[in-house]
Amino acid sequence: MAKDVWRVGVAGLGTVGTGLLKFLAERPGFAPAGGKVEIGGVSARSRSRPREIDISPYPWFDDPVALAASPDIDLFVELIGGSDGPAKAAVEAALALGKPVVTANKALIAEHGTELARLAEAKGAPLLFEAAVMGGTPAVKMLREAMVGDDVVGVAGILNGTCNYILTEMEAAGRTFADVLGEAQRLGYAEADPTMDVGGFDAAHKITILAALAFGCAPNYAAAEIEGVDQVDLLDIKLAGDLGYRIRLTASAVKTADGVSVSVHPALAPKSHPLAQTTGALNALFIEGRRIGRIFIQGPGAGAGPTAAAVAADIADVMTGAVRPVFQAPAGTLEPFVAVDPSRAVGKAYLRLLVKDQPGVIAAVSETLAETGVSIDSFLQKPVEDAGGVPIVLTTHATPESVLLDAVERIAALPAVIERPRMLRIARV
Amino acid sequence: MAKDVWRVGVAGLGTVGTGLLKFLAERPGFAPAGGKVEIGGVSARSRSRPREIDISPYPWFDDPVALAASPDIDLFVELIGGSDGPAKAAVEAALALGKPVVTANKALIAEHGTELARLAEAKGAPLLFEAAVMGGTPAVKMLREAMVGDDVVGVAGILNGTCNYILTEMEAAGRTFADVLGEAQRLGYAEADPTMDVGGFDAAHKITILAALAFGCAPNYAAAEIEGVDQVDLLDIKLAGDLGYRIRLTASAVKTADGVSVSVHPALAPKSHPLAQTTGALNALFIEGRRIGRIFIQGPGAGAGPTAAAVAADIADVMTGAVRPVFQAPAGTLEPFVAVDPSRAVGKAYLRLLVKDQPGVIAAVSETLAETGVSIDSFLQKPVEDAGGVPIVLTTHATPESVLLDAVERIAALPAVIERPRMLRIARV
Secondary structure, eight states: OOOSEEEEEEEOOSHHHHHHHHHHHHOTTOOTTSOEEEEEEEEOSOSSSOOSSOOTTSOEESOHHHHHHOTTOSEEEEOOOSSSTHHHHHHHHHHHTTOOEEEOOHHHHHHHHHHHHHHHHHHTOOEEOGGGSSTTSOHHHIIIIITTTSOEEEEEEEOOHHHHHHHHHHHHHTOOHHHHHHHHHHHTSSOSSOHHHHTSHHHHHHHHHHHHHHHOBOOOGGGOEEOOSTTOOHHHHHHHHHTTEEEEEEEEEEEETTEEEEEEEEEEEETTSTTTTOOTTEEEEEEEETTTEEEEEEEEOOSHHHHHHHHHHHHHHHHTTOOOOSSSSOGGGOBOOOBOOGGGOEEOEEEEEEEOSSTTHHHHHHHHHHHHTOOEEEEEEOOOTTSSSEEEEEEEOSEEHHHHHHHHHHHHTSTTBOSOOEEEEEOOO | OOOSEEEEEEEOOSHHHHHHHHHHHHOTTOOTTSOEEEEEEEEOSOSSSOOSSOOTTSOEESOHHHHHHOTTOSEEEEOOOSSSHHHHHHHHHHHHTTOOEEEOOHHHHHHHHHHHHHHHHHHTOOEEOGGGSSTTSOHHHIIIIITTTSOEEEEEEEOOHHHHHHHHHHHHHTOOHHHHHHHHHHHTSSOSSOHHHHTSHHHHHHHHHHHHHHHOBOOOGGGOEEOOSTTOOHHHHHHHHHTTEEEEEEEEEEEETTEEEEEEEEEEEETTSTTTTOOTTEEEEEEEETTTEEEEEEEEOOSHHHHHHHHHHHHHHHHTTOOOOSSSSOGGGOBOOOBOOGGGOEEOEEEEEEEOSSTTHHHHHHHHHHHHTOOEEEEEEOOOTTSSSEEEEEEEOSEEHHHHHHHHHHHHTSTTBOSOOEEEEEOOO
């Protein structure tokens, strides 16, 4: 694909799109593989909205599909977002014409990755999405390219900066989830509708993509188990802290002989653990390979600068002429995604109970756990004001999840137990 | 470069070469970009030496240069090692014929990188060396490919696993350098002649390569400031520990408006710092970009499995047909390497003095420091048995290196000071 000039069409001029135009204006000679980049056209919802950069020099397209299909465009950059609608239509239009596509759209790739990869590979058009996961931190390139000489058995980490910022702030300032989220929204760190982030769906899109890259299986967003941070109680952050842990929204994908499990949930990590030490809006990822062992990578997961830099690196990759599968293997040969029953997973857990302040309660709880087959690792009873009862927290030894859930049900049914126990997993990373 | 079969020649059948043959035997269908890999020939110093794998099925070449030039070889893998001699001759022979080369040879690339890059680019032959730095942890790919959309201003980290293993063991077990090194040699973790590792030269080769990739300057090994771990005293490890630090052999490359500085030296990192928490034979690297901010990557820096996986990933990259400069920019346009005078660097330092047990010593030392313009950050005097005097350790605020060196000279000249003060930098990462 050696070309002297690459005419790039950019659809979507929000933070990342504007950041990309700024970068290309600052680096007019950006030609990492020989050819130069020119903006062949731009498209966005509003042409007149105030922006940090002047877009008047660039040809304007009202319709991103028309931009993608325009004969004046050699490479299409999709920064519209959303798993369907104009983003998908425009990406399909570009790929159908054999044009390389660079996108930051995690929902699109997680939900329609196989179908788009088939189209891209049939047309010989690269489809790159480094900016979709961990912003400027090259998790996609690491899994797609650097790990091909290994067999990856697991990836796990922190993939949503907004959630990590909220959890870090809750712990540091002793503030509630609602309080921190409200402030983050006022400051522009969180969306007006924060569901995608705090509900865990954004992290689930990202870990779905990483699983496909890591294991060579078809991305299957529908199979992801998803729990967000919106149910994380400040009390649990405090009590987990007393036990030496921090709570992190952990996204993980594990491959076993039985299949693949992909999940997002709040989990406890010891304070000395790299995930616990990943604070604020940082992202982090462990990659575990059979030959290489463990690689850890940490960096900014969002923001105009990092994400635009990731898009620019993908543009450079297209310019090198490299032809490789969109995921780890050609779309036609991706293994079907066989979801493992999550209740068979084995791990340690944290349980928080609220019990009546009366004799015999601890005995009743520990008997119930023993009967169910759950063995206690640590135990903490602490007077907490205004808790409406006595909080008891305990951590368990490694236990099958089905057994833990059974124990939770049985404890919930004890007369001295005031509310349903809160169970959090302890990170297995 | 789409080919159905890539006939690979492997020269050098030590740990990594054997690991690569094992990997390819385990993955007969290794075809990450479509084409398949076949072994077209092997070469090593000894044909008959016992190896973990049977090499009799592969065509044998006594001479690696003949293997590199053989018409039966499409891609040459150089795992001989050494900056000159047969490794260089064979790599040049392959490149001269336009054949892609994959190497793990850090000395070769650090010392002859520009010349080899010119040859490779003139012939249109990729020259890849992921395995030369951090083994299976893809530092080279990150800098060469993922950071092209940014301006990197610094890289720093732990690039020699043997030194890190020795430092970790000295601290954990309270053993001397010589003691731990001897054991590492008996266990095969350190070479019989450990100079390249413990003298800091191996880390200097690696940081020289990373500097060229990060800053787009010609690699200049001769300009690296190098200090190894062979002078690290167990006493300093203990005293630094008392002050809340660990000693790490830190390799760093920094770009400023004045030029580039590349250095390797033992430095103190706070115990909570990711470099201090990089223990045993692990490697770690910080990359600081103007747009992306900071990325941290940690993983195994050596070993047959990880290094062979890195070589295999490079082979896969060749197979994609990607054409990009060997370093960050074409060899002909690499900026000349302008070395910054190291004495102008500003940083905090640790000073350890051995003084006579008599009144007025501390006053004399602190007056000398004040006169030189060095401001003290922390101070520790501790009775140490058999030290032959009283050890005093102190850390300074940020100070120009020339001022620190002047202070060391003046303190050394004080009558109550028994031996030349030991100065260690505090890591600036």
